Amino acid sequence: MSTVLVTGGSGFIGVHTILQLLASGHAVRTTVRNIDRAADVIAMLREGGADAPDTVGFVAADLLRDDGWREAAAGCDYVLHVASPLIDRVPDDENELIIPAREGTLRVLRAARDAGVKRVVLTSSFAAIGYGHPPRATPFDETxxxxxDDSDVQAYPKSKTLAERAAWDFVAREGGGLELAVVNPTAVLGPALGADFSQSIGIVKALLDGAVPAVPRIHFGLVDVRDVADLHLRAMTSPRASGERFVAVAGETMSMLEIGRVLRAKLGSKARRVPRFQAPDWLIRIAALRNPVARATLPLLGKVRRSTSAKAQNLLGWRPRGNEEMIVATAESLIRLNLVKT
Structure with missing residues (x-):
C-alpha cells in the first residue's frame, strides 16, 4: 500500500485519519510540533482500536518553521495536511491565525512537491465557504x-479562506505535477480519543458540564470525525477528486438548544446539567461587553448557514452518519474518558 504523511497527528481529525489509514493497510508517518507528543498519539490510537500503532513514524515539524518538512515528506505517495493553527482565545491580532495557516500550508505543499508526492489533501473548513454572505435560502456548496472583506468575518474564517486560496494558487503556479484536493468540514463531532479534541467537541462538553444556564441562538452544520477521515481517504485515492473541493456535512444544521435536547433524550441523568433554555440575543450582547468569548459569538447569532455534501456523496460515494448518532457518540466518549463533570 501507499506511504502517507498526516500532518498534525496529535489533533482530533489527524488521529482519526491515522486510524483509518492503518486499518486500510497504508504505511503512515505523522508530524507533531514536539516529538514528546508521539506517546500521546500512540495512546489515542490504542484508544481508537488500532492494531499496530507503534508502526507509525513521527517527525518533529512546526508550521512556523522550515525544519523537518523535507524529512517528513520524503518517500511519501500522499500527504494529508490536517494540521491547523488554533489558539484557545480570541486573538488580539488576526495574523496570529492567518500567517501560520497560510505559510504553514505553503511549507507543506513545497515539501510535498519537492518530494514527488502525487497528491495533497488539504483540510480546509466550511469557514472558507459560508461566511460574509447575506442570508440565503439555498445551501452553500463548493462553488x-x-x-x-465583510466586517463580521473574524480571524478563523479569514485564516482558513486565505490558506486554502494560497494552496490553490500554489498548485496552479508552482505545483508541477502535484495534485490537490480539499475537504471543507462543518463543525466536527464524534468520539474523542483523549483530552486533545476539537473546539466543536468543546461545545458538547460545555453543554454536559452546564457551563452556562442558557445557550446562545447559534446554529451549526455537523459532521462526524470518522466520516471526515473517510472523506480524506476517498479524496486521496479517487481519480475524480483531483482539483476538487468537498463540503463535509451530515445533514441539516442544528442549534445548540437542539443539540442539548438530543443529549437529554439519549443520555438521561448523565445530561442533567445540559441547559434547557435559549438566551435572548440582548443578553448575549450585554455579556459581550465584558466577555470576549461571548463577543465572538455576536456575528453568529441567529444565522443559519445550510450546506450540502451532495458533491462528495455523488462523486466519491461518501455516506456520512446522522447528526443524532454523532452527538451521542461525542458525549459518550467524553463521559467514558472522564472529561466532563460527574
Missing part, C-alpha cells in the same frame, strides 16, 4: 468562497 462559493467566504467574503473575508
Amino acid at each position: 462559493i468562497w467566504s467574503n473575508i
